[in-house]
Amino acid sequence: MNLLGKIKAGAKVKEGLGNFEVIEIEKPRLRDVDDILFRVTSVGMCGTDVSIYKWTDTIAREYHPQFPLVIGHEMSGIVEEVGTNVTKFKPGDHITVNEHIFCGKCDQCKAGRTCICSDRDILGCHINGGMTEYMVVRQKNCFKLPDCVPHYAGSIAEPLSVAVHAAERVPVERGQIVVVYGVGTIGLGVCIVLLEAGAKVIAVGVEKDEKRLAIAKELGAVPVVTRRPESADILDVVRALGGTSGADVAFECSGASPALVSALEVIHPAGKVCEVGIPGKDIALDVGGQLVFKEKTVVGSRAFYHSTWDKTMKLLETNADKAEKLITHQLPLEKFADAIDLIQSGECIKAVVCPSKN
Numbered sequence: 001m002n003l004l005g006k007i008k009a010g011a012k013v014k015e016g017l018g019n020f021e022v023i024e025i026e027k028p029r030l031r032d033v034d035d036i037l038f039r040v041t042s043v044g045m046c047g048t049d050v051s052i053y054k055w056t057d058t059i060a061r062e063y064h065p066q067f068p069l070v071i072g073h074e075m076s077g078i079v080e081e082v083g084t085n086v087t088k089f090k091p092g093d094h095i096t097v098n099e100h101i102f103c104g105k106c107d108q109c110k111a112g113r114t115c116i117c118s119d120r121d122i123l124g125c126h127i128n129g130g131m132t133e134y135m136v137v138r139q140k141n142c143f144k145l146p147d148c149v150p151h152y153a154g155s156i157a158e159p160l161s162v163a164v165h166a167a168e169r170v171p172v173e174r175g176q177i178v179v180v181y182g183v184g185t186i187g188l189g190v191c192i193v194l195l196e197a198g199a200k201v202i203a204v205g206v207e208k209d210e211k212r213l214a215i216a217k218e219l220g221a222v223p224v225v226t227r228r229p230e231s232a233d234i235l236d237v238v239r240a241l242g243g244t245s246g247a248d249v250a251f252e253c254s255g256a257s258p259a260l261v262s263a264l265e266v267i268h269p270a271g272k273v274c275e276v277g278i279p280g281k282d283i284a285l286d287v288g289g290q291l292v293f294k295e296k297t298v299v300g301s302r303a304f305y306h307s308t309w310d311k312t313m314k315l316l317e318t319n320a321d322k323a324e325k326l327i328t329h330q331l332p333l334e335k336f337a338d339a340i341d342l343i344q345s346g347e348c349i350k351a352v353v354c355p356s357k358n
Contacts, residue, residue, distance in 0.1 A: 046073075161303075252275050
């Protein structure tokens with residue numbers, strides 16, 4: 001098969017604010033016996049892409065890519081060709097991709113903690129990603145999507161894996177009261193995971209999150225618009241659900257500094273907080289009063305382990321319709337940069353770019 005030719009891609013073409021353009025690149029071809037060539041049908045845009053667009057100091061320091069950088073780290077598509085050593089996939093399969101190109105050799109990888117690999121690249125961040133018509137990835141990074149997942153929605157598997165991993169870091173039990181701060185894609189994904197586990201879930205947002213909180217309610221969570229100081233409004237709901245001394249667990253998915261402070265306030269002594277969001281600045285916490293004297297625990301959760309994705313595929317088999325609710329906008333590749341405005345507007349939960357149609 002002749003795979004040469006030009007294809008379109010959405011890229012960051014240079015440093016600084018903006019500089020997102022549709023460019024032409026060479027159509028990829030198989031270079032290794034373990035490679036898979038697939039046609040990209042779905043690319044999710046998220047807060048990381050907004051940070052790449054803005055070119056924040058943290059992003060510039062962490063990624064330092066070569067330009068142009070094809071963005072897009074949430075992706076899915078249809079297999080077109082496979083290398084001679086590929087045994088798990090065949091042309092026509094609907095796949096999604098773990099964007100972490102981990103080494104598999106360092107101490108962290110050997111322990112299964114691939115998200116903190118010491119020699120890792122991330123597709124769409126350090127190296128070219130999925131915002132294009134065709135892509136080649138290695139077999140080990142691919143997962144076959146359940147048949148119930150529409151082609152345009154396959155990229156939702158990546159943020160859902162982030163949510164699944166958060167519950168790996170801080171597991172919850174049936175009947176526990178759990179507060180989720182932030183009702184973006186990750187926060188709502190965490191709600192899906194926790195509700196599946198049988199927890200009583202409270203989803204917390206601010207006044208502009210009305211539409212997102214409506215989806216949280218539709219999923220089965222109790223929505224709360226936080227207005228009063230010192231977490232009083234959230235604690236009222238916790239107590240109404242039976243948490244007389246506080247919630248059992250809180251997941252902070254917004255990255256807002258006040259949310260982490262509140263999360264520590266609403267859990268009971270010996271409760272746990274899972275920090276999933278990335279705060280933009282350092283946070284002052286009451287270490288003595290909350291962590292020491294009350295033995296509360298704060299646990300960080302970064303992305304996912306490679307093994308997390310198997311759990312995500314099983315979750316999608318029974319919750320594809322719920323995950324699909326998180327996709328509020330679909331765009332063609334030519335308008336990929338418009339997704340940035342949609343995300344920042346607050347009207348969008350998940351914007352998906354469709355480089356090619358099935």
